[in-house]
Amino acid sequence: MNVEQSEEHLSSEWNNDYERTCLVCEAPSNGYHFNAPSCSACAAFFRRTVTLNRHFECSHDNACKINYVMRVICRACRYKKCIEAGMDRRAVQPRRDSILGRRKIKYNPLLKHIDSSSPNLQNQVTTYQNEDNSFVFIDSNTEVPRIYATRSNSLSSASSTSSSLNCEALHAQTRFPQLQENAFSQTAATSPDGFHYNHQKQILSPFAFSSKPILADTILEKLVSEEIKANDRRKILYCDCFLDELLSEKTLGLPYVFENLRPLKFTHIRKEIRTMILISFEWLRSWDYFSFLPINDKKVLLRKYVLYQNILDPAYLTTKMGYPDKFVMTNGMYVSMSDESNTGWEDEPEISSETKTMIYKPLMKRIITQIIEPMRELDLKQEEYCVLKALVVWKDVVLWVSATTKTLLNKETEALFASLNNFYVKQGFDDNTIARRMGGLILLLSNVFSVGMECIEDHQKIEFFNLWELDKLLIKLLKVR
Incomplete structure (x- = not known):
């Protein structure tokens, strides 16, 4: 084999080894991220999931389709596919902006709705802390106030999304009972006459008008x-x-x-x-x-x-x-x-x-x-x-x-x-x-x-x-x- 043939052989091997398609969502890949060929979006998703130590749950059979053209992608199945594609958690650098890290939430996504004025709400919430102090668990039988946004059927594939801000507020009220009354009264006041709102974005929810009419x-x-x-x-x-x-x-x-x-x-x-x-x-x-x-x-x-x-x-x-x-x-x-x-x-x-x-x-x-x-x-x-x-x-x-x-x-x-x-x-x-x-x-x-x-x-x-x-x-x- 002469020198030119050797160079062509090495070049073809390199091109075959380099995947030009993201193994997670099938988008065009721009290189290897965390030891796997992937696009920048999936790499960013994997980095956030690892550094924030997030845990997702699929509401279906852990077999959701993952493709870059989809507007809403199941996070649990996307993370699972990242691991299967060869992404290594150890390749992700730890966060530098916090020593203790943030609290994350693992909860049953199917929440029952009750009125925010329900008595003894504090007694109904059970919290646990794991060893790394990174999770707040909410009992799956717990009924939470209706201040949480109603979920659309069209977004069912995204049911693995975690409502961390809402649950952190609920946990804070359990840790600081003296703040519970004020926190819930302020939140309830922002949804007058029973209308639903996305409280974090301060924008009217699409489901705001499914409840009773204005008095x-x-x-x-x-x-x-x-x-x-x-x-x-x-x-x-x-x-x-x-x-x-x-x-x-x-x-x-x-x-x-x-x-x-x-x-x-x-x-x-x-x-x-x-x-x-x-x-x-x-x-x-x-x-x-x-x-x-x-x-x-x-x-x-x-x-x-x-x-x-x-x-x-x-x-x-x-x-x-x-x-x-x-x-x-x-x-x-x-x-x-x-x-x-x-x-x-x-x-x-x-x-x-x-x-x-x-x-x-x-x-x-x-x-x-x-x-x-x-x-x-x-x-x-x-x-x-x-x-x-x-x-x-x-x-x-x-x-x-x-x-x-x-x-x-x-x-x-x-x-x-x-x-x-x-x-x-x-x-x-x-x-x-x-x-x-x-x-x-x-x-x-x-x-x-x-x-x-x-x-x-x-x-x-x-x-x-x-x-x-x-x-x-x-x-x-x-x-x-």
């Missing part, structure tokens, strides 16, 4: 409570109020009296717009489900609520305190709407009287004719106004949010109408009156949407032509999606 008895009470809080904030921010008035028993009412009203200065409005946005944000954060929404859905809700609150709040205040001569803003300032008075429309250093009149007077007149006058015809009660504010936001954002959030908002809308109907019944209204008032509110929605679009257009013109300097955050919130 209509409490939703109006919550809206009224938040309106009272918003009025208290306005009293502190925008007018002089006595401590007795501020600290007295709270009832639904207006934040101002006639003596608190003062002529409008557009410069003050621009400086105080952030506090108005903050009040809107606090209202949204009080909603039980807001913290679980995807970030894009939160943005849409904040944009819409800031827009409609700054239309509806002045409209309602004007209905009760200013009509027909004054248009009252949410900060207690007003402009004159009569031809005989120029109050609030004077020249200012940052904006001329002509610019004010050109931009804002047509918008205010439209609010009066399309929103304020229908409110007066209905003799809108403040409870109805609270429902209207929520309803106009829920109905407008459903076109722009995720399917899960849309389902939630539709349930909220149903609960709003049911709660409003209960309020009407308590007021002693007959069926015809209830139908007329509900119909009036629904018809009012289209007017509010129309005025909202004009408001957005006007503020885009102000920014584009640089007519006067608006708050940058307000401009971002009022941009067309």
Whole structure:
């Protein structure tokens, strides 16, 4: 055999020895990892499993298909195949970021669901520690609260996944009984009315709406409570109020009296717009489900609520305190709407009287004719106004949010109408009156949407032509999606 033949023979032997396919998932292999030809994904999985000393259990017959094109792979069978492919646990370097290592969990994946308020929960949990202090075992007969996410049938092949965070929290409560009540009450509070959530990701679970509907008895009470809080904030921010008035028993009412009203200065409005946005944000954060929404859905809700609150709040205040001569803003300032008075429309250093009149007077007149006058015809009660504010936001954002959030908002809308109907019944209204008032509110929605679009257009013109300097955050919130 000559030199060239010898080199070709060695080269062919090398190519035959080198596996170009991962022996675990059949993906293209980029070399040997832990003494076996594998892809980087399987190598990373094997490294995590060994360094974290994880143990998985297959819910089938330990014969699940392992292939890189699958979205969900059984971890127990994948680890088993890693070992069969020749991966060596001893080739994995130990973790350097911890001396003791983390606790891992080995548990029966088929969990029973009970209500989180079940008594003696602590006594039902049995924990054991093995010699290396690396596992927490949960008795397979233990019933755990329903705060754990429901599992989909479509993900059954991934049933070997360990819920380490949830079980560690359960173990911590067993070790520290004094923390149990607070920990479970906080977790339960994050899933109001029995809805399921993925607590770690702070995102609505796909199974959030399989449980009982939102309670209509409490939703109006919550809206009224938040309106009272918003009025208290306005009293502190925008007018002089006595401590007795501020600290007295709270009832639904207006934040101002006639003596608190003062002529409008557009410069003050621009400086105080952030506090108005903050009040809107606090209202949204009080909603039980807001913290679980995807970030894009939160943005849409904040944009819409800031827009409609700054239309509806002045409209309602004007209905009760200013009509027909004054248009009252949410900060207690007003402009004159009569031809005989120029109050609030004077020249200012940052904006001329002509610019004010050109931009804002047509918008205010439209609010009066399309929103304020229908409110007066209905003799809108403040409870109805609270429902209207929520309803106009829920109905407008459903076109722009995720399917899960849309389902939630539709349930909220149903609960709003049911709660409003209960309020009407308590007021002693007959069926015809209830139908007329509900119909009036629904018809009012289209007017509010129309005025909202004009408001957005006007503020885009102000920014584009640089007519006067608006708050940058307000401009971002009022941009067309």
